[in-house]
Amino acid sequence: MMGPFQLNRAENGVEYLSLPELEAEGGLRAFFTSRNGGVSKGxxxxxNFGGYTDDDPADVAENRRRVYEALGISGCTEGFVRQVHKDRICSITSPDILEEDSFTINDADGLITNLEGLLIMTLHADCLPLFFYDRVRRVIAVSHAGWRGTAKAIGPKTIKQMQRDFGCDPADITAAVGPGISLCCFEVGPEVYEEFQRTFPRIDECGYRKDDGKYMLDLKKINRIQLEEAGAARVLVSEYCTKCNEERFFSHRRDHGRTGRMAAGMILLSR
Ligand SMILES: [Zn+2]
Incomplete structure (x- = not known):
């Protein structure tokens, strides 16, 4: 499939998507893992990248090790958030954190940093990953945008926090909306549509009502519009739908909640 995310298969068998247009700006890796090339079962x-699942923790650890090996970032500090479908984002600036192998910040849905060697990640199984890079100030961010986070405008809030905490200019920021559940598969009840009508004036451009009273919603388009309105210089949007690509992605909806997680990650490299 074409689009800004490119499919890669590493020598160790790990399959992942990269963002060549973003990485071409220099000095970083940006990726989204698939479900292929690990050791988890069933x-x-x-x-599976998700630690808060019923999967064997030893298998999850091996999966992560393989991904870091595939990306050439073994030995980095890995940073996670325990996601809660809200809009709190954590800015990380203290190099002390680089002495840790791994950390998780509770009750947050995004991370921002300017530290080289710190891998920031969010975990996904249908909810959209958002990626941000300010190439001038060398600041990266990832955030987790399901419908609740999107209704809370987590994308624009990530950009605002990059401005506030790091002095970023949105005109220097490239943003990307990664793989997730798409218009083809994302059916919601009227209460979800009504929540967007209260918070997002252009919702009528981003979905339609079906005969049964439910709605099909284009979360990627909502996020793209929000990020453009927040001033991002460019917004790249993945065409991959997680629900209808069973051979490549986990999907919370398709698999009725019992499934793995993909990781969206970014890391600044020294150059
Ligand atoms: Zn689909």
Missing amino acids: DFGTL
Whole structure:
């Protein structure tokens, strides 16, 4: 499939998507893992990244090790958030954190940093990953945008926090909306549509009502519009739908909640 996310298969078998247009700006890696190339079994087969699942923690650790090896970033500090579908984002600036191998920040849905060697990640199984890079100030961010986070405008709030905490100019920021559940598959009840009508004036451009009273919603388009309105210089949007690509992605909806997680990650490299 074409689009800004490119499919890669590493020598160790790990399959992942990269963002060549973003990485071309220099000095970073940006990726979204698939479900292929890991060691997890059953519903979590095979490249599950999620620690808060019923999967074997040893398998999850091996999966993560393989991904870092595939990306050439073994030995980095890995940073996670325990996501809660809200809009709190954490800015990380203290190099002390680089002495840790791994950390998780509770009750947050995004991370921003300017530290080289710190891998920031969000975890996904249908909810959209958002990526941000200010190439001038060398600041990266990832955030987690399901419908609740999107209704709370987590994308624009990530950009605002990059401005406030790091002096970023949105005109220097490239943003990307990664793989997730798409218009083809994202059916919601009227209460979800009504929530957007209260918070997002252009909702009528981003979905339609079906005969049964439910709605089909284009979360990617909502996020793209929000990020453009927040001033991002460019917004790249993935065409991949997680729900209808069973061979490549985990999907919370398709798999009725018992499934693995993909990682969206960014890391600044020294150059
Ligand atoms: Zn789909």
